Amino acid sequence: MNIGYYQSHPVFGEVSKNIDQFAAQLGSVNCELLVLPELAFTGYQFVSQDEVLNLSEPVPEGPTTQKCVELARQHGTHLVVGLPEREGDQCYNSAIVVGPSGFVGRYRKTHLFFEETLFFAPGNSGIHVWDIGQARIGVMICFDWYYPEVARSLALQGADILCHPSNLVLPNCPDAMVTRSLENRVFSVTANRIGQEARGGKPPLTFIGKSEVVSPKGKILHRAPIDQEELMVLEVDVDEARNKSINPYNDLLKDRRPEMYGIDVKREA
């Protein structure tokens, strides 16, 4: 199966232009799954709720989802794309999954980062896995990586590939995703962006690039540069993610002992 990412450099607010730029490159690749960044076509650093309301769209009726469906059909591929979703007067930092047969599903970011908490509602979609034929894919968005429960939940639901649209500004995630892959024996595809945004007099945000594909054994199969756009596809054997045997005595997921973890213990304030 050919999978990959689009590491982009969107211009804030120029949604159609950013989509057109992506569409123009899509013809040059042959893949079954491509992951795009968080808020892939709008840009990231919002300065007001009005701005978010104006740039967000209902899913799946909105123009960005519809355009992505059209591109997925045209190119016979699945796309995972971050976008601001609007439902009534609530906005979510979401990602859609679309494929050759149309809209597949949506995920709303569970763990909001920094000023996203001002503009978006915490995701309420739950954490999901979709079977797209050649693989079962799960979606998590950027800062969700900080909560290993998300990747674990996806692995326990049978995900072979973690699709991870991102707008990374902290340095740690690319290396951390090696652990998320290793501890769950899954592929991960982190799609990040590059460039800087400094809007409305706010301190600049610099996006760190380093999009990557990591194998179930924690090998970085490819990592992008920090400062260049890149559309990258490589071939993987999905079965590698389905073998959870570490050695004849240990099976990664079967050997879990949830009764020992006390995971529901409430932390004292």
Ligand code: ACM
């Ligand atoms: C992030 O969640 N965009 C860092």
